[in-house]
Amino acid sequence: MNTSPTVTSPALSPADHVVADQQPVFALLADPATHGITGPVRRIDTHGAVVFLAGKDVYKIKRAVRFPFMDLSTLERRHGACQRELEVNRDNAPGLYLGLVPIVAREGGLHLGGAGDIVEWAVHMRRFDEEATLDHVAARGGLDNQLIDALAQAVAAAHERAPRHREWDAPAALARVAAGIVDGLRETPDLFAPARVAALGAALAGALGRLAxxxxxxxxxxxxxxxxxxxxxRNIALIAGVPVLFDALEFDEALATIDLLYDLAFLLMDLGTRGEALAANRLLNAYLKARGGAPPYDGLEALPLFIALRAGIRAQVSAAALAHRTGPVLEAGRAEALSYLAFAEVALTPVPARLVAIGGLSGTGKSTLASHLAPVIGPLPGAVHLRSDVERKRLAGVGEFDRLPPQAYTMEATEEVYATLRARAAAVLASGHGVVVDAVHQRPEERAALAEVAQRAGAGFSGLWLEAPVAALAARVEARSGDASDATVEVVRHQAERAVGPLDWLRLSATGTPDEVLARAQAALGRAVHR
Structure with a gap:
């Protein structure tokens, strides 16, 4: 398991700020005999803690350090931080956090638990497979759609439980974070060019002023x-097939009292910098869906700022880890730190809002194409994906994969679905974000109404019309399972009998693999889909 903290301070190593000698405590917990095991004890060091993995148990000791951002210099402060760690993690990871255990002095030695003079405190956790954290899962290529959707549900549930702070001065708090980032990056001018840091600071300040x-x-x-x-x-583990959030920030309530999308932005940034743009976009869309009802899309306007702040923080943290590295490891660390800075710069680069509409008969692969196009439409991490099949189920009050009766597909019901799609698309565009809408859009007036949404918002618009032989569409629909669409072969044939009318959208062949269709769409859209 990995417990690396996120900080918003200058790039400083723990050794520079140690205020007490904890080596005897570390030696005790590193000894297999202390835990009654014969195998080795694994030690993990971070800025603010030392973690010992022993058999089925984990013991986490807070470092006796004093940073500008974190003061654990006294036993009382470390005890308080340990208690707070239990409190802030038990709702999200109730099976992992077992309690606090004192390190005591008695009979001339140190002991884990029992009677004696308390010299230190340890957070006691249940050990899980260290390879099950999602950074390892990502490295193995295991971030499939099912896992991303489950992760979105877990984050949304955690956010729903979280205490609200309506009185919080969010602009001032984020301004302090931004200032800390800039100050921290300035500490290593040999790595982060002063001109780049100054430009980043100006961009952050400008965004904060506009969004306050x-x-x-x-x-x-x-x-x-x-x-x-x-x-x-690294702070999410796949345990019994379920994503579990752990190791929440405990040492500073101000750093954890934040906008929900700023919390989510850390994950979006982490995925984006790992080259997982598709997963990042799906996570955003699944999270918005998990929030239920009509999410407050206005927050999307601040998402690029949130992502940039998270990337800037990671640039600092990566730089902080360079102090004791040499050779190729040092160079790799420098490259990592610079990549985070570059990602922050990209996130803050203005990208115009755009609406991309994808239409066509059932079975043409509209939703597949939409989900693959979404990451490159509009600002990071890509467009909101609105789908008629999903909206229809939501309006009917049923699950996404529940089948609806015929009366849910009347003209009146369909008009309500399309009106909802247009209203949500307008709200997304109003936030300056991108949106992709996929629906059959067989009637000319439906296509025209959606184009008008973009025109009223002053946003760019592109319409793609997918087409393929009816026999191929029928075969696809018949083979489909686990999808929100209720379309049948009969529905496809009925659609094919209806006239499409005048069509000013770009026609694309839907035959071939999803990658081939995506390539055609990207070529047709051209510069509209390139940041």
Missing amino acids: PLLAARARRGEVRRCHGDLHL
């Missing part, structure tokens, strides 16, 4: 809560 009213309004609406605060892939 929105950030304050979201706090008043309850969108600022006591969140996880350190929500990256």
Whole structure:
């Protein structure tokens, strides 16, 4: 397991700020005899803690350090931090956190638990497979759609439980974070060119100034809560097939009292910098869906800023780890730190909002194409994907994969679905974000109405019409399972009998593999899909 903290301070190593000698405690916990085991004890060091993995148990000791961002210099402070760690993690990871255990002095030696003079405290956790954290799962190529959807559900559930802070001065809090990032990056001018740091600082300040009213309004609406605060892939484990959030930020309530989308942004940034753009976009869309009802899309306007802040923080943390590295490991670390800075710069680069519509008969692969196009439409991490089949189920109050009766497909019901899609698309565009809408859109007036949404928002618009032989579409629909669409072979044939009318959308062949269709769509859209 990995417990690396996220900090917003200058790049400093723990050794520079140690205020007490804890080596005897570390030696005790590193000794297999202390735990009654014969195998080795694994030790993991971080800025603020030392973790010992012993058999089925984990013991985490807070370092006796004093940083500008974290003061664990006294036993009382470390005890308080340990207690808070239990409190902030038990709801999300109730099976992992077992309690606190004192390190005591008695009979001339140190002991784990029991009577004696308390010299230190340990957080006691149940051990799990260290290879099950999602950074390892990602490295193995295991971030499939099912896992991403489950992760979105887990994050949304954690956010729903989180205490609200409507009085929080969100703009001021984020301004402090931004200032800390800039100050921290300036500490290593040999790595981060001063001109780049200055430009990043100016871009962050400009975004914060522009977004301050929105950030304050979201706090008043309850969108600022006591969140996880350190929500990256290494702090999520796949246990019994379920994503479990652990190791929430415990040492500073201010750093964890944040906008929900700022909490999510850490994961989006982590995925994006790993080359998992498709997963990042799916996570955003699955999270918005998991929030239920009509999510507050206005927060999307702040998402590029949130992502940039998270990337800037990681640039600092990566730089902090370079102090004791040499050779190729040092160079790899420098490259990693610079890549985070570059990602922050990309996130803050203005990208115009755009609406891409994808239409065609059932079975043409509209949703597959939409999900693969979404990551490159609009600002990071890509477009909101709106799908008629999903909206129809939501309006009917049933699960996404529940089948609806025929009366759910009347003209009146369909018009309500399309009106909802247009309203949501307008809300997304109003936030300056991108949106992809996929629906049959067989009637000319449906296509025209969607194009008008983009025109009213002052956003770019592209319409793609997918087509393939009816026999091929029927075969695809018949083979489909686990999908929100209720379309049958009969539905496909009925659609094929209806006239499409004048069509000013780009016609694309839907034959071939999804990658081939995606390549055709990208070529047709051209520069519209390139940041």
